[in-house]
Structures are given as C-alpha cells and as structure tokens.
Amino acid sequence: MGVRRIVLIVVVGLGLLALAYSAAWVSGGVYQPIAFPHKTHLDLKLACTGCHQRAEKGAVAGRPPTALCMACHAGGDTKSEEIKKLRSYGEKGQEVPWRRVWRLPSHVSFPHRPHVVLAKIKCQDCHGPMETLTKPPARPLHTLSMNDCIGCHESREKAVAAKIKAPQAHTVAARSLLNDCNSCHR
16 A cells, blocks of 8 residues: 555544534534424413423422423323323323433532522523524523622622611621632532
C-alpha cells in the first residue's frame, strides 16, 4: 500500500468523523417519546406541580407517572397521535420513558422543595418559558450557571435583610442557608 493511499484513507476517515461529529452536534438533543404540549396544559390553568408533584415534596421535580396523565386522557375518542401513544403506555401499565433534559453537575445539589414551596420561585425562573411550548424542548431553555444561582440567593438575602431591621438570630441562619457553599455543593 502506498503512502498516498494511506494518506487518502486517513483524510477520508477524519472527514467522516468530522461529519458525524457535526451532525450529532447540530441535531443532538433529547427527544421525548410523546410530544407533550406544556402550553396546552398550562393554558388550562394546570400548575406545573400538578404534574411534577415531587417538586413540592423532595429534591427532584420528577416526571409525571402515566397513571396521572391517564386520569384525564383515558376516555373518549381522539385523533391525536400523541394521546394514542400515551394511552398505549397506560393500557400496558407502562411508564412513559420520558428523557431527562435538565441536568446539573453531579457536585451540585438543587432541592426543588425549598425553592418551590418555601421561596415560591416560579419554575420559569430556572426552566425558561415552558408555558409557550407546544412540544418538549430538545435542550434546556435556560442553562443555569453558578452566577445565576448566586445572584438569586444574594437578591433573596437582601430582601430578608430589608425585612429584618434589628439583628436577630434567624438573620444569621437565613444568610448561611442562602450563601453557604455547602448548601449547594456536596
């Protein structure tokens, strides 16, 4: 085999790798088994926590169980292919294999409950305008950085300090909860 042939094979191989990489980069993203329309459900005045029930109780918001979806979508005729897919999972007693879109680094702890229930932060503040989507996002609408989190914590801390005129014990507790590195990094 000649040097030219080896060079040609290497160049073609690298070109194919570059093409495959760019195709994955351009089309990469998470695609859901059902094109869930957040907009339709939120237009009906359903709360985010109506489906993502664990957001009020624990660390993760979780994905809704199929049985919860079937409570509304089990009966009646439908032309919607997406509802037919949902019913297929429900009739088989299977969970919809929703794929995770938002993911923080493993060293970051973000418990939903204190943010949703105690701080009353809107889901859109971190997740973006989900209420506008007619199909699931392939990528996070808003990518959070540490500066986003710190900015929010600092603004909350200033609000707490403004409400509490005299130095009190719970002022220190509020500060340590809001800006202590160990609260979020484990």
